[in-house]
Amino acid sequence: MKQRITLKKIAREFGVSISTVSKALKNSNEISGELRDKIKAFADYYNYKPNSLALQLRNQKTSVIGVIIPEIVHHFFSTVIDGIEVYANEKGYNVMVCLSNESFEKEVANISVLANGTIDGLIVSIARGTQKKDNYHHFEELIKEDFPLVLFDRVNDALKCDKVIIDDIGGGYSAAEHLLEIGSKRIALLTTQDFITVGALRKVGYRKAMQNAGLDVDEDYVFKLDDAEDLYEQIEKVFELEQAPDAILAVNEIYAAIAMKIAKEKGYKIPDDIAVLGFTSGLISEFTSPPLTSVVQHGFLMGQKSAELLINRIEHTAGKEYHKEVISTNLKIRESTKR
Amino acid sequence: MKQRITLKKIAREFGVSISTVSKALKNSNEISGELRDKIKAFADYYNYKPNSLALQLRNQKTSVIGVIIPEIVHHFFSTVIDGIEVYANEKGYNVMVCLSNESFEKEVANISVLANGTIDGLIVSIARGTQKKDNYHHFEELIKEDFPLVLFDRVNDALKCDKVIIDDIGGGYSAAEHLLEIGSKRIALLTTQDFITVGALRKVGYRKAMQNAGLDVDEDYVFKLDDAEDLYEQIEKVFELEQAPDAILAVNEIYAAIAMKIAKEKGYKIPDDIAVLGFTSGLISEFTSPPLTSVVQHGFLMGQKSAELLINRIEHTAGKEYHKEVISTNLKIRESTKR
Numbered sequence: 296m297k298q299r300i301t302l303k304k305i306a307r308e309f310g311v312s313i314s315t316v317s318k319a320l321k322n323s324n325e326i327s328g329e330l331r332d333k334i335k336a337f338a339d340y341y342n343y344k345p346n347s348l349a350l351q352l353r354n355q356k357t358s359v360i361g362v363i364i365p366e367i368v369h370h371f372f373s374t375v376i377d378g379i380e381v382y383a384n385e386k387g388y389n390v391m392v393c394l395s396n397e398s399f400e401k402e403v404a405n406i407s408v409l410a411n412g413t414i415d416g417l418i419v420s421i422a423r424g425t426q427k428k429d430n431y432h433h434f435e436e437l438i439k440e441d442f443p444l445v446l447f448d449r450v451n452d453a454l455k456c457d458k459v460i461i462d463d464i465g466g467g468y469s470a471a472e473h474l475l476e477i478g479s480k481r482i483a484l485l486t487t488q489d490f491i492t493v494g495a496l497r498k499v500g501y502r503k504a505m506q507n508a509g510l511d512v513d514e515d516y517v518f519k520l521d522d523a524e525d526l527y528e529q530i531e532k533v534f535e536l537e538q539a540p541d542a543i544l545a546v547n548e549i550y551a552a553i554a555m556k557i558a559k560e561k562g563y564k565i566p567d568d569i570a571v572l573g574f575t576s577g578l579i580s581e582f583t584s585p586p587l588t589s590v591v592q593h594g595f596l597m598g599q600k601s602a603e604l605l606i607n608r609i610e611h612t613a614g615k616e617y618h619k620e621v622i623s624t625n626l627k628i629r630e631s632t633k634r
Numbered sequence: 635m636k637q638r639i640t641l642k643k644i645a646r647e648f649g650v651s652i653s654t655v656s657k658a659l660k661n662s663n664e665i666s667g668e669l670r671d672k673i674k675a676f677a678d679y680y681n682y683k684p685n686s687l688a689l690q691l692r693n694q695k696t697s698v699i700g701v702i703i704p705e706i707v708h709h710f711f712s713t714v715i716d717g718i719e720v721y722a723n724e725k726g727y728n729v730m731v732c733l734s735n736e737s738f739e740k741e742v743a744n745i746s747v748l749a750n751g752t753i754d755g756l757i758v759s760i761a762r763g764t765q766k767k768d769n770y771h772h773f774e775e776l777i778k779e780d781f782p783l784v785l786f787d788r789v790n791d792a793l794k795c796d797k798v799i800i801d802d803i804g805g806g807y808s809a810a811e812h813l814l815e816i817g818s819k820r821i822a823l824l825t826t827q828d829f830i831t832v833g834a835l836r837k838v839g840y841r842k843a844m845q846n847a848g849l850d851v852d853e854d855y856v857f858k859l860d861d862a863e864d865l866y867e868q869i870e871k872v873f874e875l876e877q878a879p880d881a882i883l884a885v886n887e888i889y890a891a892i893a894m895k896i897a898k899e900k901g902y903k904i905p906d907d908i909a910v911l912g913f914t915s916g917l918i919s920e921f922t923s924p925p926l927t928s929v930v931q932h933g934f935l936m937g938q939k940s941a942e943l944l945i946n947r948i949e950h951t952a953g954k955e956y957h958k959e960v961i962s963t964n965l966k967i968r969e970s971t972k973r
Contacts, residue, residue, distance in 0.1 A: 374707075393728065394729070584923030
C-alpha cells in the first residue's frame with residue numbers, strides 16, 4: 296500500500312517549502328515549469344488529496360508554539376500560560392495564544408489558523424463544547440500529520456499524544472478528607488456537569504473519601520453547575536437543603552467564593568458553621584475573607600511540563616511512546632477550614 | 635526622490651506573494667527565471683533594502699488579528715481580550731494573543747513573529763519595559779509600512795495610529811472626589827511609578843480633586859509601587875505614616891485588595907476607620923470582604939472599540955486621520971466606601 300501523502304511530505308521530498316508545493320499543484324506560474332511538473336507528477340503518483348482542515352504545515356521551523364485555552368478569566372489558565380512562556384522562551388520559542396471560548400467550532404477554527412504554517416506545535420486544553428460533542432476529529436487530523444500536540448488539564452484519553460493532567464481524583468480525595476478531618480459530616484459538592492472530565496474526576500475522589508470514612512454520598516448534596524447560567528442562583532440552592540451542609544467542596548475558586556459570599560449573607564459563620572474549600576488557589580482565594588483553603592493545581596508547573604513535552608516532540612528528542620504526566624496537587628490550608 | 639520600496643510593494647506590483655518576492659531576491663530556483671529577473675531588476679531600480687525588523691508583510695489577507703498585552707493575570711486585560719474576540723469574530727476574524735511580560739525585548743520579538751505574514755493588523759497595550767526605555771522604533775516601523783495598528787490603555791501619543799484609552803484623569807478625579815464626599819481628609823494614593831502613563835494620569839486626577847476641595851497633596855501620602863518587588867512590604871508602609879490615612883485610593887484592584895487585607899490585619903475597620911477604593915472592578919473586587927468600590931474601566935468595551943478601529947483600518951473603511959477614543963469610567967460603589 297502506498298503511504299498517505301501530504302503537502303509536508305512532498306515539500307520534504309523536493310526540499311522546498313509547503314507554499315511552493317501548494318502553488319505548483321495549483322499550476323501557479325510563480326513556480327518554475329520544471330519543478331512544477333515534477334511536483335505534480337509526484338503528487339499524482341501518490342494520489343495526493345488536500346486535507347479537510349486545510350492544514351498547510353510548513354517544513355520550515357517557526358520557533359513559535361501555539362496554545363489554545365477555553366477562556367482566560369480563570370486564574371488557573373493564566374498561570375499555565377506563564378509556565379509555558381517561561382519554558383518556551385528559555386528554549387528560544389515564542390508563544391501565541393488563542394481562545395476557544397469553550398466552543399467546538401472556535402477550537403477547530405483556531406487550529407486551522409494556527410497550524411497553517413505559523414507554529415511548530417500546539418498545546419491545548421479542550422473546550423467544553425468539544426467534550427460535550429465528543430468530536431475530536433480536528434485533533435486526530437493533527438496526530439495523523441505527526442504534528443506535535445500536547446493536551447493539558449482537559450484531555451481525551453483516546454487521543455494519541457502527550458498529555459499533562461493534574462491528579463484530579465487525588466485532589467478531590469484529599470480535599471474531602473481534609474473536610475472530614477475537621478469534623479464535617481455533610482459535605483456539599485459544587486462541581487461541573489459530568490462531561491467536563493476534571494469535575495467528574497474530582498467527584499470520584501470526593502466519593503472515595505466519603506466511602507472510606509464510612510459515609511454514604513447523598514446525591515442531593517451534589518450540585519452540577521452550569522456555567523452558562525446564573526451561578527449565584529444555582530449555588531443558593533445549597534442553602535435550601537433540608538439539613539444545611541457543614542462544609543462545601545467546590546471544584547474551582549469562583550464557585551467557592553460565591554458559596555462563601557452567599558453563606559455569609561445568610562448569617563453562617565465560616566468556618567465554624569460551614570467550612571468552604573476550593574480548587575486553584577489563585578488571587579481570589581487569597582483575597583476572600585476568610586481566605587480560602589484550596590487545592591493547589593500548580594498551573595505554572597503544568598505549563599512548563601506541557602512546553603517541555605511539546606518541544607521535545609518538535610525537536611525529535613522524545614521517544615516513540617507518548618507521555619501522560621500526572622501532576623500531584625497539594626492542599627493550601629487557609630482560614631476558611633480552620634476550626 | 636524615489637519612494638521607499640518594501641517587499642509588500644514589490645509583491646503588489648507583480649501580483650505575487652511576499653514570500654515569492656523574498657525568494658526571487660534570494661535567487662531561489664523555486665521561482666521561474668523570468669519572474670525572478672524582473673523582480674530583481676525592479677528591486678535594484680528602487681534600491682530595495684530589507685527592513686531591520688525583518689517584517690514580511692504579506693499582501694494576502696489572513697483574517698487574523700494579533701494582540702500583544704503586558705500580562706494576563708490582571709483581570710482587566712482578560713476582559714479587553716474578550717471584547718476584541720467578540721467584535722472580531724462577528725466580523726469574521728480570528729484573534730491571536732502574545733504576552734510581552736512587560737519586557738521591551740519580548741514586545742519587539744512578538745511583533746516580528748506576529749507581523750511575519752500571520753496577521754492583518756495588531757492591537758497592543760505597551761509593555762512597562764518599553765515605556766521605561768522610551769523606545770518605540772518597533773511601532774514606528776509598522777506605521778511606516780502602513781501596517782494597521784491600534785494601541786489601547788497604555789499608549790504613546792507620539793505614535794501616529796488609532797488609540798483607545800480610558801479617561802484616566804477623570805477616573806482618578808471621580809475616585810478621589812467620592813472619597814472626599816464620604817468625609818475622608820487624608821487620602822493615601824497607591825500608584826505605579828511615573829513612567830507608567832495610566833498611573834501618572836490617575837494621579838493627576840487625584841491631585842485635581844484634592845485641590846478643588848482646597849486640600850494640599852502631601853507627597854508622603856503618595857506611594858509609587860514597584861511591581862517587581864514585594865507589594866505587601868511596600869503597602870505596609872502606608873500604615874507607618876505618622877497620621878494614618880482615612881482612605882486609600884489604589885490604581886488597580888490588586889493594590890487595593892492587599893491594602894484592605896493589611897488594614898484588617900492591623901485592626902482597622904473598613905470603611906469606618908479607613909475607606910478603600912480601587913480601579914478595575916474585576917473578580918477580586920467582587921469577592922473581597924467588604925466588597926471593593928472600584929472605578930469601572932469597561933475593558934470589554936475597550937476591546938470592542940479597539941477591534942472596530944483596527945478592522946476599519948484593515949478594510950480601508952477608516953478615514954485618513956487617526957482616532958483617539960476616550961472611554962469614560964464610572965464608579966461602582968460597594969461596601970468598602972459606604973459610610
